[in-house]
Amino acid sequence: MKIVGVDIGGTNIKSALVVNGRVKGLKVIPTYSNxxxxxxIAQIIKAIEPLIKEGEGIxxxxxxxxxxxxxxVRTSPNLKGWNGIPLVKILTRKFRMPVKIINDVxxxxxxxxxxxxxxxxxxxxxxxxxTGVGGAAICEGKLVLGANGYAGELxxxxxxxxxxxxxxxNYGCLERYVGARYIVRYARRLIKKRASxxxxxxxxxxAIIAQEAKRGDTVAKQVFARVGFYLGIGITNIIxxxxxxxxxxxxxxxxxxxxxxxxxxxxVQQRLLGEKFRHYKIVASSLGDEAGILGASLLFNxxxxxx
Amino acid sequence: MKIVGVDIGGTNIKSALVVNGRVKGLKVIPTYSNxxxxxxIAQIIKAIEPLIKEGEGIxxxxxxxxxxxxxxVRTSPNLKGWNGIPLVKILTRKFRMPVKIINDVxxxxxxxxxxxxxxxxxxxxxxxxxTGVGGAAICEGKLVLGANGYAGELxxxxxxxxxxxxxxxNYGCLERYVGARYIVRYARRLIKKRASxxxxxxxxxxAIIAQEAKRGDTVAKQVFARVGFYLGIGITNIIxxxxxxxxxxxxxxxxxxxxxxxxxxxxVQQRLLGEKFRHYKIVASSLGDEAGILGASLLFNxxxxxx
Numbered sequence: 001m002k003i004v005g006v007d008i009g010g011t012n013i014k015s016a017l018v019v020n021g022r023v024k025g026l027k028v029i030p031t032y033s034n035x036x037x038x039x040x041i042a043q044i045i046k047a048i049e050p051l052i053k054e055g056e057g058i059x060x061x062x063x064x065x066x067x068x069x070x071x072x073v074r075t076s077p078n079l080k081g082w083n084g085i086p087l088v089k090i091l092t093r094k095f096r097m098p099v100k101i102i103n104d105v106x107x108x109x110x111x112x113x114x115x116x117x118x119x120x121x122x123x124x125x126x127x128x129x130x131t132g133v134g135g136a137a138i139c140e141g142k143l144v145l146g147a148n149g150y151a152g153e154l155x156x157x158x159x160x161x162x163x164x165x166x167x168x169x170n171y172g173c174l175e176r177y178v179g180a181r182y183i184v185r186y187a188r189r190l191i192k193k194r195a196s197x198x199x200x201x202x203x204x205x206x207a208i209i210a211q212e213a214k215r216g217d218t219v220a221k222q223v224f225a226r227v228g229f230y231l232g233i234g235i236t237n238i239i240x241x242x243x244x245x246x247x248x249x250x251x252x253x254x255x256x257x258x259x260x261x262x263x264x265x266x267x268v269q270q271r272l273l274g275e276k277f278r279h280y281k282i283v284a285s286s287l288g289d290e291a292g293i294l295g296a297s298l299l300f301n302x303x304x305x306x307x
Numbered sequence: 308m309k310i311v312g313v314d315i316g317g318t319n320i321k322s323a324l325v326v327n328g329r330v331k332g333l334k335v336i337p338t339y340s341n342x343x344x345x346x347x348i349a350q351i352i353k354a355i356e357p358l359i360k361e362g363e364g365i366x367x368x369x370x371x372x373x374x375x376x377x378x379x380v381r382t383s384p385n386l387k388g389w390n391g392i393p394l395v396k397i398l399t400r401k402f403r404m405p406v407k408i409i410n411d412v413x414x415x416x417x418x419x420x421x422x423x424x425x426x427x428x429x430x431x432x433x434x435x436x437x438t439g440v441g442g443a444a445i446c447e448g449k450l451v452l453g454a455n456g457y458a459g460e461l462x463x464x465x466x467x468x469x470x471x472x473x474x475x476x477n478y479g480c481l482e483r484y485v486g487a488r489y490i491v492r493y494a495r496r497l498i499k500k501r502a503s504x505x506x507x508x509x510x511x512x513x514a515i516i517a518q519e520a521k522r523g524d525t526v527a528k529q530v531f532a533r534v535g536f537y538l539g540i541g542i543t544n545i546i547x548x549x550x551x552x553x554x555x556x557x558x559x560x561x562x563x564x565x566x567x568x569x570x571x572x573x574x575v576q577q578r579l580l581g582e583k584f585r586h587y588k589i590v591a592s593s594l595g596d597e598a599g600i601l602g603a604s605l606l607f608n609x610x611x612x613x614x
Contacts, residue, residue, distance in 0.1 A: 065581045074584045123454040135548070139451050139458075140613065146446070146550020147430040148585050153547040156580040160467050160479075161540045170543075170578045172467075233468045236477075240460040241442070241548060243453020271477045273463035274372045277381045278455050306447065 003300055004048055004055040007104060007292030008040075008062040010078025010131065014289065015047040017054055018297035021115050023290050025051060036081040044087075045094060057098040058091060059296035061107025063134070065150045068102050068307035074150075077132065077168065100299035102307050104292055105134035105152060106143060108250055108285075111295030113138055114304055117286035118246055125238050126248040126285070127154050129206075129231075133175040137242050143306055155179070159233045177230040180206050183253075187223045194219055210256035224259040231260075232267020239272055239280060250285035257284075310607055311355055311362040314411060314599030315347075315369040317385025317438065321596065322354040324361055325604035328422050330597050332358060343388040351394075352401060364405040365398060366603035368414025370441070372457045375409050375614035381457075384439065384475065407606040409614050411599055412441035412459060413450060415557055415592075418602030420445055421611055424593035425553055432545050433555040433592070434461050436513075436538075440482040444549050450613055462486070466540045484537040487513050490560075494530045501526055517563035531566040538567075539574020546579055546587055557592035564591075 005023070007014040010033050016026040029047055032039045048058060064076025071088025073079070091099045102110075109126040112118045118126065118138070127135040133155030137144040144151045155175035156168050163172020167179075176182060184204045191199050196219035197212050198204060213220035235247055253260060264282060269275055285291060298304045312330070314321040317340050323333040336354055339346045355365060371383025378395025380386070398406045409417075416433040419425045425433065425445070434442040440462030444451040451458045462482035463475050470479020474486075483489060491511045498506045503526035504519050505511060520527035542554055560567060571589060576582055592598060605611045 065584055075581060137548070139446055139453075140449060142447060142449075144446050144549070147552035147587065148550050150581060150585060151446075151548060151550035153550075153580055157544040157547050158540050158578065159465060160469060161537075162467060162469070168580050170580065230468075233465050237464040237544065238548075240464050241444070241458060241545075242451070243455050243458035243460075245454035271465065273460055273475050273477065274382060274457060277372055278457060280454065 001300055002054050002056050003297035004051045004058045005293035005297035006044065006047060006058065006060040007107065007296060008044060008060060009104065010063060013043055013047045014293055015051060016293050017051045018294060021294065023293055026290070026293070027051075031079070033079050037079070037085050040079060041090060044091070048091070048095065052095055052097070055097065057100070057300050058095065059299035060087070060099065060101040061104040061292045061296040062087070062101055063104045063132070066101055066103045068100070068145065068149050071099070071101055073101070098300070100307065102296070102299055102305070103134070103136070103149070103152075106136045106145070106307075107295035108291040109136035109138065109295065110143060110298045110305055111287055111291035111293070112248055112250070112285050114298055115287060115294050116291060117283055118248055121246040123242065123244040124246045124248060125242050125244045126250055128251040129178055129249065129253055130251045131180050133178060135238075137244070139242065145307060149307070154234060154238065157234065157237065159230065159237070174230065174234045178227050183209065183223060183227055186226065187219070190219045190222060196220065206253045210253050210259065213259040214257060221259055224256060225263045227253070228260050228263025229267050232264045233271065235264060235282065236268050236271040239268065239278065243278065245280055247280065247282045248285050249282065250291065254284040308363050308607055309361050310604035311358045311365045312600035312604035313351065313354060313365065313367040314414065314603060315351060315367060316411065317370060320350055320354045321600055322358060323600050324358045325601060328601065330600055333597070333600070334358075338386070340386050344386070344392050347386060348397060351398070355398070355402065359402055359404070362404065364407070364607045365402065366606035367394070367406065367408040368411040368599045368603040369394070369408055370411045370439075373408055373410045375407070375452065375456050378406070378408055380408070405607070407614065409603070409606055409612070410441070410443070410456070410459070412443045413452070413614075414602035415598040416443035416445065416602065417450060417605045417612055418594055418598035418600070419555055419557070419592050421605055422594060422601050423598060424590055425555055428553040430549065430551040431553045431555060432549050432551045433557055435558040436485055436556065436560055437558045438487050440485060444551070446549065452614060456614070461541060461545065464541065464544065466537065466544070481537065481541045485534050490516065490530060490534055493533065494526070497526045497529060503527065513560045517560050517566065520566040521564060528566055531563060532570045534560070535567050535570025536574050539571045540578065542571060542589065543575050543578040546575065546585065550585065552587055554587065554589045555592050556589065557598065561591040
């Protein structure tokens with residue numbers, strides 16, 4: 001089947017035709033989320049239109065709490081005003097073609113599971129780190145959607161009930177410690193006090209900090225030691241609850257390598273109940289930016305996706 | 308099928324013959340966990356022996372990290388010295404009958420799901436509060452065992468990475484806040500400073516504190532408000548990750564009623580991402596002490612138990 005795969009984030013919309021697991025005609029355009037649902041839907045249509053001629057269906061991964069059964073975006077922290085938008089209905093009418101939607105991280109997880117690093121594993125937890133922190137679980141060879149379709153929200157699990165306020169309104173969420181802006185904020189605080197190559201940059205990003213950490217900058221390494229610790233706490237909780245054999249870290253900083261993975265692994269080893277009796281691996285994702293599109297195309301494969 | 312159902316805890320072994328979901332000839336004897344595996348295995352045999360004549364199989368729920376596939380108890384916090392004990396092999400040799408084992412909370416969860424309050428739900432998380440805090444999940448109508456069989460360890464998920472040390476060696480585990488001894492310790496600290504009916508008791512227990520809270524004792528109510536807050540944090544994390552439609556609280560204090568459930572519900576409402584978009588219920592278990600035996604008998608029902 002030839003499927004139009006779409007990955008809708010707060011910043012960009014990626015789209016492509018997926019044929020036999022290959023991404024063809026990849027297109028990246030802005031989401032214009034500041035223009036509200038109408039403006040973004042116009043962009044989504046623009047992203048899909050040139051691919052539609054060859055497509056037999058449209059599969060979409062989109063950030064937020066998604067009701068896959070009803071085809072509705074309930075709410076989305078990065079898409080302002082998207083409350084109860086019936087996206088499937090809108091696009092089916094427009095394109096007269098079957099449309100399916102799912103949470104963006106669920107799509108990435110399906111992609112990595114079917115085509116990427118998680119291939120062959122039966123129990124997987126994948127999470128993405130970027131502006132936000134998302135997660136998705138596969139248990140016994142099946143994507144866990146949950147009763148409402150909102151399972152896997154790792155970013156808003158609490159790792160410190162006394163912790164600082166998160167953008168979601170809650171306190172001490174994992175995202176409040178490892179979301180991109182908090183990583184940058186921590187680095188900025190450190191370079192006020194200590195010499196660092198990071199001071200040369202006008203704008204800091206987790207990717208830049210990772211790069212300098214790899215080059216040996218002490219401050220950048222300290223930032224990642226701390227990020228790794230927090231992620232290690234989150235992963236400890238995930239392993240205690242889901243007992244996966246594979247944990248996949250996706251998103252920009254997953255490419256940071258040892259500066260990130262060493263503190264993560266150390267924390268899990270110190271914190272996880274029965275660690276020595278468990279077989280598990282923590283790895284970086286392998287498909288990069290195409291995982292979401294590939295995964296979205298799998299929404300039409302009933303063996304792979306229960307949604 | 309007539310199954311001998313056995314529920315092995317750190318204090319007692321409960322056993323009975325289960326016929327068509329009915330518990331017959333319930334027997335409760337001490338585990339003698341201080342006598343080590345040999346002493347406790349002698350007790351387990353004693354618990355099973357009188358029931359064996361009518362039984363066609365033996366199903367066992369036992370506290371700890373259990374490898375159901377190999378039939379081995381990997382380790383158990385409440386059964387000293389049980390490291391790598393091949394319980395299935397030992398009992399199969401003794402009784403010449405099929406034997407299956409599973410984690411005790413998994414068994415309780417199966418029991419409540421098939422015979423109790425969780426009947427008909429497809430996505431359930433059950434947890435037990437007693438000396439320890441255990442958990443088990445059902446996703447899309449299937450018990451989640453995980454890659455190693457150790458899924459659902461809610462008690463040792465971290466709700467405060469800066470928190471106090473737990474008996475497991477980790478810091479800030481949920482169990483460190485709501486395990487029986489910590490509830491009692493907190494109550495003792497409060498009654499040193501304030502007048503309370505709890506001061507009349509020589510020995511305190513969560514059950515006594517619950518009883519006095521129901522009667523209106525302010526200190527006892529404060530204890531449960533705090534326990535409810537911590538459990539609310541744990542449940543918030545569970546709902547964010549598993550998105551169940553039913554959360555079942557099992558164990559002694561689950562019968563505390565509103566003094567416990569009101570602060571739990573309030574905390575979840577305040578803390579959970581997208582709370583108003585989720586359908587979920589938090590309820591007390593319904594089968595009481597028989598849930599574990601009933602669930603253990605279901606180990607021979609392949610439709611119900613994947614182990």
